[in-house]
Amino acid sequence: MRETPSRAGGGRHRAVLVEKARESIKLGSKSFNAASRLFDRGTRERVWLLYAWCRRCDDIADAQDHGGALGDQSKAKDRVEAIHVLTDRAWEGLPTADVAFDAFGLVAKECGITREMADDVIAGFELDAADWRPRTERDLMQYCFHVAGAVGVMMARVMGVPRDDDDTLDRACDLGFAFQLANIARDVVEDDAAGRCYLPVEWLVEEDIEPGQHTKPHHRQELANMAARLAKLARHHRQWALVGTQALRFRQRWAIHSAARIYGAIGDKVExxxxxxxDRRVHTSRWAxxxxxxxxxxxxxxxAHPMPAEPPAYTRRDFAIVAEPVLQDI
Known part of the structure; x- marks a missing residue:
């Protein structure tokens, strides 16, 4: 039997993958789409390719379409396993019959994205599939790392940041932390309606909130207190993230600063x-x-961006999957 040849992108033409990825980001995220257009063409296309994989993984995990309403949440673990299988094939350069995964195979090859980096992201879907809840602030940050900080690390690789530039990769992770913390603050009521809560149990206890009651009207002030904590954490990580932009080219810096301002405005507005x-979903208008x-x-x-006085309490190295060392024959 003839083996399937290994080719980045599963054998699809690059132009086709880029166009499909462009359509995905246009449908899935207006804010991210706007910021991505500030990149130079090469970086922009690779950002789109990576985004397409992230969006597709999210849609498979939550049984939704481009971030729409959640579908049937049964068999969530099976869906995450499918993500693992498709990502494995894509990373190995094998066809997947799914454009978004083939796009990941291509951008991973072009930018040196490792399998461990992808596993870091998929671990976030595994947490949701297991109906996981954070008990502590560290647990919260672990979740933020897997669903956003790890994506920031891969985006840095797309922008050409070397794998051994730990400082810049840490800053890229900080930006992911900041984005996800703002999202949690904004979406806490929507998450509750979907049966999810990303507020640490310890925070709920400190606010004297009964289990499962944090979004009820009589606890709106307590909920606002916790949202303010999330916004403060997001600002701190955003400030650290911007320190790392000095290692990037001008158009890359511009895109990152734009995204930081757009997403930062969400958390700040919630606070x-x-x-x-x-009362209504917080968003950033087109003019804003x-x-x-x-x-x-x-x-x-x-x-240059001023370095904050206090270092972040958590970094990617607290949570990232570490590749096994390659043993050399003696």
Whole structure:
């Protein structure tokens, strides 16, 4: 029997994969799509390819379409196993019959994304499939690492950051932390409706909230208190993330500063609104996005960013899967 040849992208033409990935990001994330257009063409295409895989994994795990309503949540572990199998094949350069996974195989080959980096992301889907809940702040940050910080690390590789540049990779992870913390603050009521809660149990106990009651109207002030904690954590990691942009090229810095401003505005707005933050979904308008992009241009021109006084309490090395060392024959 003839073996299937191993080719990055599963044998699909690169242009086809890039176009399908462009369509995916356009449908899945207006904010990320806007920021990605600031990259140079080569980086932009690779960002799209990686995004397509992230979006598809998320959709498979949650039985949804481009981040829409959650589908049937039964057999979640089987769906995550399917993600593992398809990602394995894609990383090995084998065809998957799924454009998004073939796109991952291509960008992984082009940018040196490791299997461990992909496993770090898939571990986040495994936590959700296991109906996992964080008990401590560290647990919360572990989840944020797997679903966003690890993606930031892969995005840094897409932008050409060397695998041994630990400082810059740590800063890329910080940006993922910041994004996810803001998302949790904004989406806490929606998450509760879906049967999920990413607020640490210890925080709920400190606020004297009964189990499963944190989104009820009589606890809106307590919920606002916890959202403010999330926003503060997000700001701290965002500040550290921007320190790392000085290692990037100008257009890459501009894109990252734009994304940081756009997503940062979400967490800041949730904190500002207090108990009213969930009366309607917080979002960034088109005109506001344009303002953030314009302001980010000058951030990128200045290049240097002040280093915060306090280091982050957690980094990617607290949570990342470490590759086994390769043993050399003696």
């Amino acid at each position: 500002e609104l207090g108990p009213a933050a969930w 996005k344009m303002g953030h992009v314009a302001a980010a241009f000058f951030d990128a021109v200045r290049k």
